[in-house]
Amino acid sequence: MSTELNGFAWTFGPSIDTDVIIPAHYLTANTKEELGKHALEGIDPTFASKVRKGDIIVAKANFGCGSSREHAPMALLGAGVSCVIAENFARIFFRNAINIGLPVLESPEAAEKVQPGDEIHVDLETGAIYNVTRGEQYQASAYPPAIMEIIKAGGLINSIRNKIAAQAEQQATTAEATA
Amino acid sequence: MSATKPMTMTEKIIARHAGMPSVAAGDLVDVSVDLVMANDVTAPIAIREFKKTGLAHTFDPKKVVMVPSHFAPAKDLFAARNCEIMRTFAKEEGCVYFEIGRGGIEHVILPDKGFCRPGDLIIGADSHTCTYGALNCFSSGMGSTDIAAAMATGMTWLKVPETIKVVYSGRLPEYVGGKDLVLRTIGEIGDDGARYMAIEFTGSAIHDLPMEGRLTITNMTIEAGGKNGILPFDEITREYLASRTNVPYEPVVADEGATYARTIEFDVSNMEPQIAAPYSPSNVFPLSQMVGTKINQVVIGSCTNGRISDLRLAAKILGENRISDDVRCIVIPGSQDVYIQAMHEGLAEQFAAAGAVFSTATCGPCLGGYMGVADEQDVIVSTTNRNFRGRMGHVEAHVYLANPAVAIASAITGRITDPREVADLVPA
Numbered sequence: 247m248s249t250e251l252n253g254f255a256w257t258f259g260p261s262i263d264t265d266v267i268i269p270a271h272y273l274t275a276n277t278k279e280e281l282g283k284h285a286l287e288g289i290d291p292t293f294a295s296k297v298r299k300g301d302i303i304v305a306k307a308n309f310g311c312g313s314s315r316e317h318a319p320m321a322l323l324g325a326g327v328s329c330v331i332a333e334n335f336a337r338i339f340f341r342n343a344i345n346i347g348l349p350v351l352e353s354p355e356a357a358e359k360v361q362p363g364d365e366i367h368v369d370l371e372t373g374a375i376y377n378v379t380r381g382e383q384y385q386a387s388a389y390p391p392a393i394m395e396i397i398k399a400g401g402l403i404n405s406i407r408n409k410i411a412a413q414a415e416q417q418a419t420t421a422e423a424t425a
Numbered sequence: 426m427s428a429t430k431p432m433t434m435t436e437k438i439i440a441r442h443a444g445m446p447s448v449a450a451g452d453l454v455d456v457s458v459d460l461v462m463a464n465d466v467t468a469p470i471a472i473r474e475f476k477k478t479g480l481a482h483t484f485d486p487k488k489v490v491m492v493p494s495h496f497a498p499a500k501d502l503f504a505a506r507n508c509e510i511m512r513t514f515a516k517e518e519g520c521v522y523f524e525i526g527r528g529g530i531e532h533v534i535l536p537d538k539g540f541c542r543p544g545d546l547i548i549g550a551d552s553h554t555c556t557y558g559a560l561n562c563f564s565s566g567m568g569s570t571d572i573a574a575a576m577a578t579g580m581t582w583l584k585v586p587e588t589i590k591v592v593y594s595g596r597l598p599e600y601v602g603g604k605d606l607v608l609r610t611i612g613e614i615g616d617d618g619a620r621y622m623a624i625e626f627t628g629s630a631i632h633d634l635p636m637e638g639r640l641t642i643t644n645m646t647i648e649a650g651g652k653n654g655i656l657p658f659d660e661i662t663r664e665y666l667a668s669r670t671n672v673p674y675e676p677v678v679a680d681e682g683a684t685y686a687r688t689i690e691f692d693v694s695n696m697e698p699q700i701a702a703p704y705s706p707s708n709v710f711p712l713s714q715m716v717g718t719k720i721n722q723v724v725i726g727s728c729t730n731g732r733i734s735d736l737r738l739a740a741k742i743l744g745e746n747r748i749s750d751d752v753r754c755i756v757i758p759g760s761q762d763v764y765i766q767a768m769h770e771g772l773a774e775q776f777a778a779a780g781a782v783f784s785t786a787t788c789g790p791c792l793g794g795y796m797g798v799a800d801e802q803d804v805i806v807s808t809t810n811r812n813f814r815g816r817m818g819h820v821e822a823h824v825y826l827a828n829p830a831v832a833i834a835s836a837i838t839g840r841i842t843d844p845r846e847v848a849d850l851v852p853a
Contacts, residue, residue, distance in 0.1 A: 261616050261705070265813040266820075270792035273466045274496060274503030276473070288815040308617040311650060312813060313792075314552040316470055316568035337621050337652055338552060342568035392453050392582060402570050403477045406577055410478065 249370040251328045251349070253300035257362045260306035262289065264313045264339065268321040281317050282324020299326035302368070304360040306332065310339025319343040329368055331375060331386070333357035344393055345402040351375065351386035359384070370397075431680035433588045434655050435623040438563040438677055442546045450587040450684065458488070458575050459562075460540060462549030464531055465493040465504065467569045468511040471550055474573035484579030486519040490540065490549075492531040493524070495788040500795040529760025529786030532556040532728035536640060537762060539670035543658050544677055548572065548581055553728050553810065555646045558655040559639035561662055561676050565653045586652045587686040588623040589614070593630035595694030600844045602738075603638030604730060604808070604828035606630065607645040608699035609691060612709025620650035622686060625679065627657055630693045636665040637734040644729045645810050648706040700841065701826040704814045712831060715841045720825075722805040723754045723836035724817075726784075727791045730808035730829050731759025733766045739833040740772045742844050748780035749839035755782045755797045757789060781836070793818040806835045 266288030268281055275281050286293040303309075303322065309332035310318060319342050322330065329349040343350040349370055356375050360366065365378040373386035389397065399405035429447035432440065440448045442456035463471045468491050475483070483489050491511050496504035515522035521540075528534050532553050535541055543561035548554065550572040557564035567581070575581045591610055606626075611618070624646050631639065639656055646654030656662075658676035666674070697711040725731075725739050736758060748754045756776045758764040764786055767773045776783045782797075790797035791809040799805055799822035807817070812824035827835075830844035837847050 263811075263813045265792075265811065265816045269815045270794060271798070271818075273792075274501065274507060276469050276507070288813075288820055308620060308650065311616060312552065312647075312811060314550055314554075314566040314568050315466065316550075316570060317466075334617075334620070336617070336650055338566055338568060341571055345568060345570040345574075390453055390584075402574050403474050406478050406574050410480070410577075 251368040253302040253328050253366060255302050255304045255360045255364040255366050257360060258305040261308040261311050262305055263311050264315050264318040267318040273315060273317055278320040278324030281321035285321040285325035294325050297325050300328045302366045303327055303330045304356055306357050307334050309335050311336035314338045316342045319346055319348040323348050331356045344396055347401045353384045353386040356384040431682035433683045434677045434679050435563055435588055435653060436585060438544055438546055439583060439585050448585045450585050452585045455580055455582050456546055457580055458548055459545040460488050460547040461572055461575045462490045462531055463572050464495055464551055465497050465508050465511055466495045467550030469507045470569035471573040472510060472514045474570045475576050478577045480577050483518055483576045489520040489576055491515045491520050491522050492528055494530045496794050498525050527761055530728045530788055533731055533759030536560055542670055542674035544675040548575055552647045553644055555653050556640055556644040558643040558653050561656060561658040563653050586621055586623040588625050589619055590625045590685045590688040592690045593628035593693050595630060595692045597630050597693055600830040601696050601698055602828055603634060603641035605699040607642045608701055608709050611649045611707045614649050616705055616707040617650040622651055624651050624654045636661055637732040641729055648810060698828055698831050701812055703812055703823045706811055706826060712843055716843055718841040720804045720806050720835055721752055722803055723752055723832050724790050724797055724807040725829050725832050726757030727809040729810045731757060733763050735829040736767050736772050739829040740775050742830050742833050742848050743779055746837045748836050751839045752836050754836040757784045758786050760786050790817055806832045808832050
């Protein structure tokens, strides 16, 4: 995953719930491509047709509240969204996004100041958010090391695979040493 | 004197599963899990991600539970395929699996069948997994990939949550129950008032509340953003479990001096039934402020209020009344066992004869799946847990969340109604 992102902002209010991010009657679909066609349909039926690849969602507090459906961050990825910046996130959505490789950044300042259509540049390594349109810079909260490890691995499953491989290697080394 | 610092119930369970003497809010820890759950919406993705780990088997198939509930019996070809993916995997792996006609909604059947025990740590790919905390365990909802990782390793990571203590004092008035207590609380603290936090529910009103009402309370912890809801262990917990499990368990008690982010107290003695108006479960009013609103559909069921005591309460108020000609009333038991019990007690016949639909167990209309999807003009009173825009179908539909007594009273009159108004019509 590239650690530098560039896109145009779509702004939303507080408590954008998973039922408007991906309405439940689409939950029989399991791919981000299919789900992406209906992203945010519950609040803006034109979003999926207008959003461009790389665009960035900037929202107020409690983004992604409601159900545990991983289909919600999948739909945003499928629609081409490169990153979500919010004042803060609902807990399950935050985990799901990190796990499947959708970058999510907490920045109350960005949530307050970014306007629709602003060009935004994000450096995921440092958490710096640069508003190209307004010449402003905001700083996102840093990830705890355990979460950074998942992001760097490219998602939770890759991180688990790395751990399993490391364990196997260690066992092989131990077996060799005792042979 | 204990060498460790005083802990909340949630901290104690997490410490126990992290193999640490103590933990504190904010710590990130790896914990073992006692049970992992997924349903027909979340399991297909969890299974796909599990297979990517390269592992041949789950960590322990007897601790992996899969339940078709949301769009089951299959509502269309896609749902049928998802159910089949889950069914095949569960059978090949030897996971615990509840076929339709033998199960129901996971959050009704798992506590009822003894899968949730005090002191346990349970995660599930459904946000209402927090239900099980009524049994003095830690339970929390996660997404499919987190569940896949736990299926592979038997572990997950958690940030130890701060705890909000909610104390309900006084005695519950008639027709005020678990649903009203939790709605009142969500209305007070907001839809993110417990974001990332645990809620500990205590007080005399909790002590007097039967287990099914308690499960309704913890069920809706997520509607305030909570990670888990938890209740103290008491005689009611012990009795509930006595006929359901013979596996030994170890309850947790909050230490004297444990740290709470805040404490909120409610005197419930004069509390009215509560109702959440569109479009948030936190948009809560006392019932009297909403009485008279015309409605055209009522749903009684779900993981929140689909238990036998919920159906009994609705049937008691229904009496010999009929459903209003202007209302479609859909009654859905939360599980096959509730369904059978409702038949046995004559409730099924009573609802059906009064002009209601009486269905097999499913989540169905709660999330706009099927069996009562809302259209643009619909105004619904529902005993379910969410009334976001589009939750039950059309984005313009209005959904009011209430307890089963308010729901059935409203079904009888065609407008939002205080159950006492209808109950008074019928001789006891």
